[in-house]
Amino acid sequence: MNSARTKSINKPIVSDISWQLLQQNDQLLPLRALNSHKGDHGHVQVIGGDHGYAGAALMASQAALVSGAGLVSCATRPEHISAYISRCPEIMVAGINSGLELAPFIRGDQNQNKVLVVGPGLGKQAFGQLLLQTVLQQIEQFEASGKAQGVILDADALNLLAAKPRITGSEIDFSNHAVIITPHPAEAARLLNISTAEVQADRISAAQTLVEKFSCTVILKGQYSLIAGKNSHGELKLYRCLDGNPGMASGGMGDVLSGTVGAVLAQFTVLGLSPLSAAKLACCVHSKAADYASVDGEAGLLATDLLPFIRRIIQTRLVAEESVTELGVEQND
Ligand SMILES: NC(=O)C1=CN([C@@H]2O[C@H](COP(=O)(O)OP(=O)(O)OC[C@H]3O[C@@H](n4cnc5c(N)ncnc54)[C@H](O)[C@@H]3O)[C@@H](O)[C@H]2O)[C@@H](O)CC1
Numbered sequence: 001m002n003s004a005r006t007k008s009i010n011k012p013i014v015s016d017i018s019w020q021l022l023q024q025n026d027q028l029l030p031l032r033a034l035n036s037h038k039g040d041h042g043h044v045q046v047i048g049g050d051h052g053y054a055g056a057a058l059m060a061s062q063a064a065l066v067s068g069a070g071l072v073s074c075a076t077r078p079e080h081i082s083a084y085i086s087r088c089p090e091i092m093v094a095g096i097n098s099g100l101e102l103a104p105f106i107r108g109d110q111n112q113n114k115v116l117v118v119g120p121g122l123g124k125q126a127f128g129q130l131l132l133q134t135v136l137q138q139i140e141q142f143e144a145s146g147k148a149q150g151v152i153l154d155a156d157a158l159n160l161l162a163a164k165p166r167i168t169g170s171e172i173d174f175s176n177h178a179v180i181i182t183p184h185p186a187e188a189a190r191l192l193n194i195s196t197a198e199v200q201a202d203r204i205s206a207a208q209t210l211v212e213k214f215s216c217t218v219i220l221k222g223q224y225s226l227i228a229g230k231n232s233h234g235e236l237k238l239y240r241c242l243d244g245n246p247g248m249a250s251g252g253m254g255d256v257l258s259g260t261v262g263a264v265l266a267q268f269t270v271l272g273l274s275p276l277s278a279a280k281l282a283c284c285v286h287s288k289a290a291d292y293a294s295v296d297g298e299a300g301l302l303a304t305d306l307l308p309f310i311r312r313i314i315q316t317r318l319v320a321e322e323s324v325t326e327l328g329v330e331q332n333d
């Protein structure tokens with residue numbers, strides 16, 4: 001009797017969630033105050049895009065914009081600036097080649113509610129290493145001055161962290177910050193020093209271990225992405241996102257997710273909502289947008305195809321299936 005009881009207490013409860021459920025529970029982005037201005041909706045700063053991976057940081061920046069961030073800036077290789085601006089002039093692009101050049105970019109105006117999205121296309125070379133090191137040092141400085149920094153760590157930021165856990169020379173401690181990591185199974189495996197097969201064999205335990213190891217919120221990507229993290233009472237919570245489809249197995253999908261997570265975290269922080277809630281909403285919106293974007297077929301779905309759908313479904317206003325049909329998404333024939 002007792003052991004059965006203990007077992008049931010220890011077994012993690014995973015709650016199934018979906019965009020539709022969040023919408024029904026009024027957990028999408030709230031409508032804006034009529035007198036709101038861009039400073040009320042957060043500033044997302046994307047850091048990445050080494051040679052060969054320019055698109056990753058661009059897609060993350062575009063996703064942050066359509067997900068409602070008040071301002072989006074991007075620090076990337078100087079060679080990418082004109083391409084970024086011609087594709088999306090709303091992004092404030094800074095050309096940087098080193099950690100030294102990055103430092104003033106992320107320091108900037110401390111009064112803005114900033115979230116850093118670090119990793120899309122960052123690469124694993126010296127460029128990426130120095131940029132990540134600068135970001136982590138900034139987090140340490142913020143902590144010393146009693147401030148919390150919002151950060152999304154994705155892609156190569158995670159690979160670098162796995163390879164060099166003491167990249168700043170001291171232990172990484174995210175417990176006083178709002179950090180969300182977004183590993184795919186191979187990145188999770190590197191962070192946990194196990195194989196990708198082991199992660200996939202017990203995704204719940206992998207997500208849980210990542211939460212404990214890095215004191216952060218985790219989105220473990222893949223079919224039925226898992227969202228894991230501590231709620232405001234310090235209790236571990238696990239959610240499984242039921243949205244999404246195999247069309248999402250194409251390059252750049254994770255980069256779009258990281259931008260959406262950054263924008264939602266920035267806006268939720270202003271509202272006093274937790275990183276865990278931000279991760280849930282961003283993950284479901286991203287996957288549901290992919291479902292809408294793939295009604296004509298999964299193969300050939302592009303990461304940027306999600307952008308207009310993310311924008312349409314992220315806010316509280318009820319977007320009933322019929323109104324999406326009116327927008328020409330669903331076809332009856
Ligand atoms: N257009 C661009 O600029 C793009 C840049 N990208 C960047 O490329 C860099 C390298 O990222 P990658 O993710 O390609 O490299 P990784 O080496 O981290 O991961 C690729 C491998 O991970 C494994 N994997 C991924 N998802 C899996 C799943 N759900 N189940 C099991 N195994 C899985 C697969 O073996 C896959 O070949 C990152 O900085 C990323 O941001 C990519 O996002 C692709 C698009």
Ligand SMILES: Nc1ncnc2c1ncn2[C@@H]1O[C@H](COP(=O)(O)OP(=O)(O)O)[C@@H](O)[C@H]1O
Nearest residue numbers: 184221222223244245246248251252253254255
């Ligand atoms: N079969 C699938 N079903 C549902 N979602 C998927 C599937 N395959 C990939 N995804 C989603 O697509 C995204 C892929 O991210 P990632 O692997 O980081 O891609 P990239 O590195 O190319 O940007 C994640 O959000 C993941 O959950």
